[in-house]
Amino acid sequence: MNENKKRLRRTMMFLNAQKPGLIKDAYIYKPDSIIFDLEDAVAENQKDAARYSLFHALTTIDYRGCEKVVRINGLDTPYWREDVRCAVASGCDAIRVPKTESPQQIKLVEEEIVKAEKVYHIPAGKVLIMAAVESARGVMKALDVCEASERMFGVALSGGDYTRDLQTHITGTGVELMGARQQLIIAARAAKVQCFDTVFTDLDNMDGFRQEVETIRLMGFDGKSIVNPRQIGIVHDIFTPTKKDIIFSEKVVREIDEKKKQGIGVFTVDGKMIDIAFYDGAKRVLDMAKASGIY
Ligand SMILES: CC(C)(COP(=O)(O)OP(=O)(O)OC[C@H]1O[C@@H](n2cnc3c(N)ncnc32)[C@H](O)[C@@H]1OP(=O)(O)O)[C@@H](O)C(=O)NCCC(=O)NCCSC(=O)C[C@@](O)(CC(=O)O)C(=O)O
Numbered sequence: 115m116n117e118n119k120k121r122l123r124r125t126m127m128f129l130n131a132q133k134p135g136l137i138k139d140a141y142i143y144k145p146d147s148i149i150f151d152l153e154d155a156v157a158e159n160q161k162d163a164a165r166y167s168l169f170h171a172l173t174t175i176d177y178r179g180c181e182k183v184v185r186i187n188g189l190d191t192p193y194w195r196e197d198v199r200c201a202v203a204s205g206c207d208a209i210r211v212p213k214t215e216s217p218q219q220i221k222l223v224e225e226e227i228v229k230a231e232k233v234y235h236i237p238a239g240k241v242l243i244m245a246a247v248e249s250a251r252g253v254m255k256a257l258d259v260c261e262a263s264e265r266m267f268g269v270a271l272s273g274g275d276y277t278r279d280l281q282t283h284i285t286g287t288g289v290e291l292m293g294a295r296q297q298l299i300i301a302a303r304a305a306k307v308q309c310f311d312t313v314f315t316d317l318d319n320m321d322g323f324r325q326e327v328e329t330i331r332l333m334g335f336d337g338k339s340i341v342n343p344r345q346i347g348i349v350h351d352i353f354t355p356t357k358k359d360i361i362f363s364e365k366v367v368r369e370i371d372e373k374k375k376q377g378i379g380v381f382t383v384d385g386k387m388i389d390i391a392f393y394d395g396a397k398r399v400l401d402m403a404k405a406s407g408i409y
């Protein structure tokens with residue numbers, strides 16, 4: 115398995131791949147992943163220029179550990195094949211497929227990646243795939259999409275296009291996204307891939323942003339697509355385990371291991387009932403703490 119499939123992705127920051135001002139130093143803000151956008155942030159008559167800029171940036175700039183994800187254009191456009199070739203040749207880590215509605219779309223992208231990896235002498239299997247779900251049909255097909263390829267590491271909800279398809283809009287309350295969020299996280303967990311929430315575009319509403327991030331973390335999401343560096347701190351803060359969480363999780367893991375040897379299945383830690391069902395959750399907290407660099 116490609117080791118990067120499970121890497122830490124609390125923040126996936128979009129930027130327009132054509133904008134030198136953004137592309138040249140996005141790594142200084144330390145998002146976990148950068149999404150170089152060739153799709154909706156790039157005007158229709160600027161697609162070639164954006165690819166040129168992407169190739170130049172990815173082959174000359176050291177992004178210092180930030181994952182490099184390229185959002186290609188949709189499969190209903192004449193651009194996506196060239197986007198895939200350019201992204202793979204540039205040395206990207208992953209491709210984000212927008213407006214995904216079927217597993218066949220993921221397979222088509224995979225075929226193009228396989229060809230490009232051969233042509234550009236990239237190790238086979240290096241480039242991963244994530245899908246963005248942006249329609250009612252996409253939500254209904256989420257499990258099949260998540261299981262479409264061994265290269266799939268995750269799925270993201272794209273709220274702007276999704277609410278347009280649903281004939282509603284982003285309200286700031288989250289009510290319009292409730293069903294899709296729930297279905298997507300269930301599909302992702304069933305397929306054992308990661309799940310990411312949509313962007314929050316009201317940039318000056320930091321309280322609203324914090325509240326939304328708290329909610330999606332409790333729902334089980336692994337992270338969030340973001341559009342601005344000002345949003346990184348809040349997401350990392352909320353997605354990074356606290357010292358208290360870490361100490362408790364250490365105790366849970368230690369006690370479950372110990373009690374198992376003694377033939378004891380259920381007991382208490384700090385007054386809370388614990389059994390084997392708590393093991394994975396506690397391990398996940400410790401893994402998250404290690405990946406975040408605080409453990
Ligand atoms: C919104 C704004 C113009 C505001 O700019 P402003 O300049 O006013 O921001 P400031 O805060 O003043 O910037 C302070 C400093 O940070 C630098 N800086 C800002 N943003 C940066 C960044 N992203 N990366 C690196 N650097 C950055 C900036 O250069 C400055 O640097 P400096 O001058 O040196 O101090 C800008 O952020 C931006 O372009 N964002 C990305 C927008 C984008 O890509 N949208 C497409 C993806 S969504 C979509 O398609 C919908 C979706 O598909 C989504 C889904 O799939 O989920 C769906 O359907 O819902």
Ligand SMILES: [Mg+2]
Pocket residue numbers: 154212248272274275
């Ligand atoms: Mg979109």
